[in-house]
Amino acid sequence: MALFHNYYDSASIVLFGIGLATLMLNKNLIKKIIGMNIMDTSVFLFLVSKGYIAGRNAPIITDRYEGVTAYVNPIPSALILTGIVVAVSVTAFLLALTIKLYETYGTVDLEEILKVKGDDHEVNNQSSLD
Amino acid sequence: MKLITSLPLIEILILFISAFLMPFVRKNKNIKIVSVTALTFSFILSVVIVINVLQNGAFYFNTGYIDTILGIQLYIGPVESLLNSLFLFVIILVACFSFFTIDSEIRENRIKLFYIMVNLLSASILGVIFTNDIFNGYVFIEVAALTSCGIVVVKETQDNIKAALKYLIMSTIGSGLILMGIAFIYSFTGHLNIDLIHQAILEDYTQYQKALLITIALFTSGLGVKSAMFPLHTWLPDAHSTAPTASSALLSAIVLKPFAFFLIKIMYRMIGFDLVNQFNIITIILTLGCCGMLFGSLAAIFQKNIKRLIAYSSIAQMGYIFFGIGLGSPFGAAIAVYHMIGHAVTKSALFMCSGLMIEKTGYKTIDNYKGLGHEMPITFALFTLGAFSMIGIPIFPGFISKWYLSIECIHLNQLLLIFVVLASSLLNAVYYFPIIINGFFGIENLKNKEYHSKKVETQKLLPIAALILAMVLLGAFSKNILDFISPELH
């Protein structure tokens, strides 16, 4: 069965599922952000596992260059570096917004925040069917 | 000759550099000047690119001048160049418009942030259009997502932040899916460059039937979220209606389009027409497009807030674009691109007009706009022209894209789809006409409204007028635009 011998793919798919579920189901903003990070890491795992060639070591040149065959395929790992940068920046932005919301609403529970009507006046007459 | 081919990269770099320089500029006035000069300069470059492509066809550009495709490759065909110049044209006009309106909408210290975001956003949009490398595309999509969320949140009211948060979460899910899609493609083709992937897929796609299907699904849903495809559009009305006018104009008109175009690139250049038609994902996109068209217009009918109304109408128009893609024929994709251009020009004009209306009357609900046609006649006239293109009065681009869509439907002998196209344009009429009629006619509408009382300064009106003029020209020269676009997509 394909699932048993490529552990990395199945692991990353499972991780992706967990990340997606936490992102969606939790009310707490912080949990959502954590869920998002899990999702991203699962994708990175999947990508890195694609580049892995058994019996070779990481594509980092310590003291001397041992030739192409000694190292694992470097491209996926390079991709993941940019992926991590992107994930970090998004998390930073999300946290900033959550702090701002916390300052005004005093709670991080998204449901509470959404139930309180917004401050600018035209919002309230939007939702009722007048 | 080499210099010409590197122009696209220069364009993107100019915009990025200008964005990075802006924090050092002290006064807001200079910020605006820097931003617009960067944009105009890149617009000039884009026009040069278009002429170059017109003369000697599409060309590739490998960053780093290495002829081997190791670095990131940009592909500049007729569609890309045209989209690039037209989007820049609209962004410049929206920026000029924002010079005067942004001060009243957002706080003093946020203006600098706004213009940085605008430049970054335009840079990333050009990147998404040009790249021939899917991971590079992913990076630019991420930058675009963050910056577009930035220009939404810059208003910092309660609702605004909530909407921005909702938008950001939804787009992160989208980009997660796209990344997973890229990972899948990489896993079984080993390349990131679109053309190489295409050759790889053509060789042995039979083994990866299921994987290919999943990647297409991932890309569709990921990009669908970002470009407000029907079921995944719930973030758009809140984000666009609470954002400041300039940014909502940018968002609706420009930001949604590159993601849809990226989907076209993946579908037709990476995987190829015949292969894509085998999977029934195309019919799903088609049905979602139709539902989008109908749902968008129907929802807009019951809207009271004018910005939400126009936001819902852009969902409907995105529905048209996905309808074009969903037809599965190269000509369908060409019409989708043409509609992108037409809609970009019209929607930005409509948003800017509604912004002016809100600024002058202080209300956002339509019922307060009775007799407005009398008070601010020019803005309302421009709004009416924009609305006419949406409704599909002949000569305007709206009508032409509807005509071509229907002709394409008949060629693929699906006559029922034409009903959907016409029904949605009729529904447009149902919600645009009351605004226009109540504005211009009716005794009690015009009871105590003096003529020209809410006069709008001309410099705010110039960009809108330019856009409407561009719209009419687009309508007039639709034939040669389409001849310019369609060969490339075959």
Add this chain to the structure above:
Amino acid sequence: MQYLLLAPILFPFILSIVLLFNKWEEKIRNRWVLCGIIINFLLLIHNVFILKENRIHVLKLNEFIDIYIKMDTAGIVFCFLVSFLWILTSFYSIGYMHDERKQTRFFIFFTATLGVTNGIALSGNLITLYLFYELLTLFTFPLVIHAGNETALKAGYKYLIYSFGGAALSLFGMFMIFSKTQSLDFIPGGIIQPVFTKELSYYFMAYVLTFCGFGVKAGLVPFHSWLPSAMVAPTPVSALLHAVAVVKSGIFSLIRMSYFIFGPTVIMLIKGNDFALVFILITILTGSFLAIHQKNLKKRLAYSTISQLGYIMLGLVVFNPDSFAGGMLHMIFHAFIKITLFFCVGAIMHITGKTEIQEIQGLGKQLPILMWCFSLSAISLVGIPPTNGFVSKWFLAIGSLQTGSFVIPIVLLLSALLTAGYLLPIITTAFFKPIPAGESVYTEPSPFMLIPIIILTGIVLLTGLFPNPIINILDTIAISVI
């Protein structure tokens, strides 16, 4: 020289723009409007008789959007009818709009509509016709809601939705035709060549769609209810638009579609005319039956227009030279008669403010000239032999009998009886009912209103007694087309 062809279409637009931009006081503006429209009529005469060329491609955007103006006999006949009646209506509306508000706005759109209707008449292909068809709705809309009150706005909405719905349907039909024939130019006898058996249902659907699309403006039954509710407009508008310009352009586009695009042979092949016949017979009966119930005079005339339009469409759907000539004749005669009736009702409303039928008791004695014109036109609409209503009914009946169907003449005659049913009571109440006590004395309307009415009644009676010249012209068209 070729561009003179566009004069009848562009000149009214220029005139309306001139009116828009200078704020003249009433007298000068009236003079401008009058001589503008008369010049337009002269230009038309010049084009028809002196100008050599009769076709011009104004704008060719792409293979389907191309504005193409062509003068052929059918177009000229319709154009003459419209331009001539426009002169008389402008006289009348100057008199009528004297003490109304927002007159300049009225005259701006009034002149612009003339240009659009001429455009419909002279258009050379279906897409130009569709373009002017849409513009007609947009330009007539402000006229319909001229009164500006709530009911007028509601009627305006209804009119807009119906017209745009119809336009969308006909657009759908045009898509289908265009995708098969790659061109929409009008060629007498139709441009759809060999129809293969498998394509029959395709063309039938195209025919049905275009027929219903253009039928909306021509008052076909299920789509007609905008006409009575549009009666809220001032009388020159309802007289001109809902008796001549709007409805007749609906009919004219039906003629163009069925005789110059589909062609009689094809329509008979796809049995489109049987489909249309059912709708038309219902239109005739609905129009006349419901007219009897209406108390309001204008509403009654509106429903009568619907039924008379049914006559004209009947003439067009029965593919036979006699009935075609009958249909066109009735189009011309009905235009003259109905516009006189509307003018008289308008004059009555203008002077006495009365609109209901039982209010105008004994009015005939106070306004003899007006009511005599009304009675003569009403009698000629009923179709009593010496009048022109009878002539067109004669051709219609003979034509339909030649195709062997008994139903059409019977419906024609039943509806003639009903026409008498709803028009004669007006004459009897006006002339033969005693003037109620305490009725204030009314005098005849101003000459501006009265002269057009008298001229029109004269024309109605004249064409009734000597219809031959018109019949010959129409026969030439009929032969070339069927």
Add this chain to the structure above:
Amino acid sequence: MILSAENLLFLIILIPAISAFIGLYIGMNSEPARNAFYTGTIIIVFALVCFLYPYAKSSSLHYHMAGIMGTGLYLKLDMLRYVMIFLTSFLWLLAHIFSTHYLLKYKHRNRYYMFFILTFSSTLGVFLSEHILNLFTFFELMTVTSYFLVIHDEDEFTHKAGYIYIAMSIAGGLIQLMGIFLLYNYTSTLLINQLPLEIENIGNIKYLIAILIMIGFGVKACMFPLHIWLPKVYPPVPSPATALFSAVLTKTGVFGVFVTLQLMNFDRALSAIVLFIALINMFLGGLLAIHHRNIKKVFAYSSMSQLGYILLGIGLIGLLKDHSRHIYFASVFHMINHGLLKTLLFFGSGVVFMELQKLSLNEIKGFGKNMPFFKFTLAVGFMGTAGIPGFNGFASKTMLHHALYEGTGILNGPFVTFIEVIFFISSAFTAAYLIKIYSALFCEENRAYNSIYKKDVTNKYAIAPMLLLSGMIILIGINPGFLLTILGFSDAYNLHLFTLKNIENALVIAACGYGIYHFYIMKRLRVKTSSDYEYINPTYEWFDLEKNLYVPVLFFLFKVISFILYAFDNILVFIAGKLSSFAKYLFSIEFYRDISYYNRLINLYFKMKTRRLNQKERTRNLFQNSRNNIEGLLNKKEENTRNLIQNSRENIESLIQNEFKVNEDQKINLKRKIQDLSFSLSSITYSIIVFAFILAVLMVSMLII
């Protein structure tokens, strides 16, 4: 040259038409000038008609004027048509003289005279036209112009009469038009002289055509099923006009029937139909005339029965194919006599109406007790109509009778005897009702009038025409041969009408008439009231063809069709209304984005409950609305539609109000519930759920396909 014979034909029609309008203009300022002018024109026309006699006698005149009325104007003059126009112009002259005196107390005289002369010109047109379309045109013109005479008095009663008259004539005219359409379609010519040979070879469609055309003429000739307008129209019309209605306009109908039969070259079946209807006419006319009290109604029914006689003659022409000359001249002769007699009678009723303004026998009893001249003239009229020897009625009736005998050879016996019996009974009825009127008018005792009406009718304008007419009646009565030779009947003199047998036969009829009068009328119809005898009229309870059959059927048909077509009228508006309300309901859910999912479920539940109660209440008043619709209050149509929309608008408002009401109280108890129950999904998560669901569906569908 313009006065050449052919042009005269057209002039005869043109002169009165133009003079009508000139007279109207003259009448504006001076009455006598206008009267003189009109008398002058009629005299000129009469003179022209007399001038034309030699042409008519020798050969037939033809006149053709191209262009007018699309098909051109074809006029023809032969002996029959000459008789008709002579009779018309002569009677019109007398009626005009009579009306100058009669209308003194009337208003709108100007208008009356105009339409009087216009009807004259169109009647002449009917008799002269040779092209069926011209005939039809003048026929319709005559209808319209005479209609304006009918509604001259402008009161409610005349308008009802006018309505029936115009409705029936136009309906008849249109049915006739249908016949003409078919005729033209099959023969492609409409000239009367060319038609007979064309009609041979068009097969038995010609019967349908003939019947349709005859219905049109039947309305005017008061044939049986179409006679209902007669009793209603004659009383309100001013007497001179009624005289012309009965004497001349009915003749146009009969002339039309004759022409149609001529076209069909006297087909046996068609003549049998005409004969059958004639018999009904004769019998029914007489029967109803006996019962009625209003003298104009009596004379109306009497002219119906006399027309029966003429139609009998025309019917017989067709049946007695070879020697039909005899019967032809009999019916023409009877037409002339009937014209003269009816004019005289109606002039009499006019004189009575002038003095008393009443027409019912009960009121005018004993009016003419001591008025010798009046009594003499009416007596002559009654004698003539009853067919007493020595008067013109007798001559023509006996000629008809003779023709019947000749017919015995051809028709089978019993049929002739049947006709014979009907002939006898209806003549007896005629005698009966004439005696009834004579005795009521002249012999009854009426103290009220004795004092007032001592001396005779003074006005010479009224009495002169009556005297002239009675003189002619007697003259023709005595020497019928003279008139017949003028008509061109060769062996007029050896007719020997005054044989003993005929006279004896006529006297027996008169006796039976008196018998019917004495036993039936005096006993049954004269009831002894307190002071005096009172005539009652039982026919009102009888089955009245119009009230019980025509009106209810037509009204029901009209209502049903209007209702169906009304449904067509706003079928689209109804559907649009339903669609928009459904869409509105659909989207109201979408916008409760602030209240949590659970709340929304409760909200929905509440709404469904409230909707169900309004549903019941709304269906109740919807049912109520549709009930009063069905009751056929169609003229309430506007209010219904308005309150239907009103209800639906109120329902929507009430829906919204109680939604808020529901929201308020619902919120209160919900708040308490929510505190302990923290489970809720925010709108963002709501949309993500949707998204996840779709993604799942996508995945599953991928895997399956």
